[in-house]
Amino acid sequence: METGDKIVLIHTGSQITIQLLQNKTKKKHIRLIELIRTKIIEMEQNEWRVEFTCIKAHTGHRGNEMADQLAKEAANNKNIEESYTKITKSAILNELKENSIKQWQSEWENTTKVATTKLFFPKVEDRLKIKNKYNT
Numbered sequence: 001m002e003t004g005d006k007i008v009l010i011h012t013g014s015q016i017t018i019q020l021l022q023n024k025t026k027k028k029h030i031r032l033i034e035l036i037r038t039k040i041i042e043m044e045q046n047e048w049r050v051e052f053t054c055i056k057a058h059t060g061h062r063g064n065e066m067a068d069q070l071a072k073e074a075a076n077n078k079n080i081e082e083s084y085t086k087i088t089k090s091a092i093l094n095e096l097k098e099n100s101i102k103q104w105q106s107e108w109e110n111t112t113k114v115a116t117t118k119l120f121f122p123k124v125e126d127r128l129k130i131k132n133k134y135n136t
Contacts, residue, residue, distance in 0.1 A: 006048040013057040013064060021052065031086065101125055 012018060020033045021040065040050050055061050057068075074080055105124045121127040 006046075007051065008043060008048055009051050009053060011053045011055050011061070011063055013055055015054050018052045018054055101128070 010018075010021070017033070021037055023037070043050060055064055057064060101124055108118070108124050
């Protein structure tokens with residue numbers, strides 16, 4: 001390494017983070033990863049060399065221990081302003097599924113048809129479990 005070399009080292013305890021930042025995975029990228037990747041590209045265009053290192057958690061690495069401590073403080077601080085308010089796609093899909101099943105159950109209970117079938121499947125959710133068991 002020469003004296004004038006501009007190098008930034010990124011240490012993380014997450015191998016998937018490194019893969020996402022290096023674009024080595026097919027997973028969809030979350031906004032924060034895209035922001036970091038944009039900054040890395042900008043640094044590389046300004047002749048910085050960016051290197052990634054995966055470190056094990058709870059092994060006394062100073063930066064990792066500091067990050068853990070800051071994360072704990074932030075999680076326990078009720079006065080901290082929320083800075084990331086996006087809802088994950090999986091959370092939305094789960095809520096939609098739950099609401100759909102509730103609505104379906106309500107309609108199922110209120111219909112006067114299919115009385116015999118209702119005897120076997122009084123709950124829509126139980127019927128879906130059987131369906132999913134044989135479709136996987």
